[in-house]
Amino acid sequence: MSVDAGSAAISARGPRIIIYGLLILFAVFYLLPLYVMLVTSLKPLSEIQSGNMLQLPQAPSFYAWEKAWGAACIGVTCEGLKGFFWNSIRMVVPAVTISTILGALNGYVLTKWKFRGHKLIFGLMLFGCFIPFQVVLVPMAQVLGRLGLASSTPGLVLVHIVYGLGFTTLFFRNFYVAFPDELVRAAMMDGAGFFRIFWRILLPASLPIIVVTVIYQFTNIWNDFLFGASFTSGDAAPMTVALNNLVSSSTGVKEYNVDMAAALIAALPTLLVYVVAGRYFVRGLMAGAVKG
Template identity: 65%
Template sequence: MAGTSGGFDWTRLLLWAVLLGLAGFFLAPLYVMLATSFKSMDEIREGSLLALPHLPTFEAWTKAWSSACTGTDCNGLQPFFWNSVWMVIPAVAVSTVLGAINGYVLTQWKFRGSETLFALMLFGVFMPLQVILLPMSQVLGYLGLASSIWGLTLVHVLCGLPSTTLFFRNYYAALPNELIKAAMLDGAGFWRIFWRIVLPLSTPILVVTLIWQFTQIWNDFLFGVVFSSTDSKPLMVGLNNLANTSSSVKEYNVDMAAAMIAGLPTLFVYIVAGKYFVRGLTAGAVKG
């Protein structure tokens, strides 16, 4: 066998070494953040950046959560975190459900102009977000939702709809038409077919869409800083304010703990459901 000597596969060893080296390089910033967040400021000043904490402490995490200053407010990231939670849950749920219905209609209940409508919706996937800031602010003001969590939720639903529609449309294009036709012959209507047949077959693409939407909305900064007020700012805006708040001593451990708090929800989602992500993305890639 090529690359072997005396029964030992040197090619495989080299491959593993390269992969482990790249993984270590990629994970090094995360390690530095995590290790620094458990150190005291004295240990940070006196020790090495890569050294493990000698006396791990949660003091920086506690301060980042409940008492760190984000501008003139010193209540930590806690209010920003809950603002993001109340925004993300309905935005992800609504945009996913609407995307599923759109994909179902555009593949199984086609009408004249449906392909043109889908092509127009695709513009929303590639459109720069900065383009919609002014018209969206005018719409939110007209609806009375400006500078509110519900206004931010609406923005994310509308901006996420093209992506969710694309995901479900491509997935549903690979479903056998015979299932739908057989259900129609048995007297099933639009909604019954959707809830009883199509949706139970949609688990892979549902997971993909939920992960995608959650990540995009949770990590958003642009909409959060433009369309929110003091009481409705999401977590990423609070993190930015905390990191840029000037004080007599720069507390790197608090900044790192705050960054970890902001990143833990998305990290948890990918750890729990990440294996379904690629599987769902490729499920509808062979047709449509």
């Protein structure tokens, strides 16, 4: 018996080494571009032009980062990305907050305060998730124009809230479906009303799904290019659009180190959100998925 067990352990170790080896290999492969971006952003231009992409910087400096942040030319102004970074923050914070709150309320109503036609409403909201961005561009532009929100950050916020509502509703509905109805009934008997039950009973138990929704919405809205490019112009543009303009509008020598630093700055907030809240992400997705 023990001999069998021993040899089984040894024979299990072989495949394990291969599996881990392959995993490490792929991880390195996928991290390689990030590595190249990082080292390139720290090199002076001369070093980049000399050839070896993978080489570590000989004289690392944050010159490119500083320029990308504060002095690079985007269009005709040469003030770097910082203005546009704040544009994005001003867009993403209200858009994520409002769409998450509305999604939570929708999920609450669709599961705990069912009304005639609640399935149809939910079906239509789900359907909204599958409408491609491009389809809504023209009608959306007309609506924004009529509301007087064209080419502004509030307009962009509105677009992202409307577009995100389907997803946030889906997340919260599936989470609240598994939430026991008896708790809501007990709270009702205790004398709590619609918003009290939501605020005191459901919301405190919703942390996992809030994290999922916030990560999902933050990533999507921060990284969006199409709506940003379509519904804003000039100084109101979000980070993604500015990054594109920076990379494509360089005159004379192409400053790869500045481009790389700018791209990294653009990617940092989403990276940060994942690092801070990531471990809740999978857990939350699972929590919603088990009963749904």
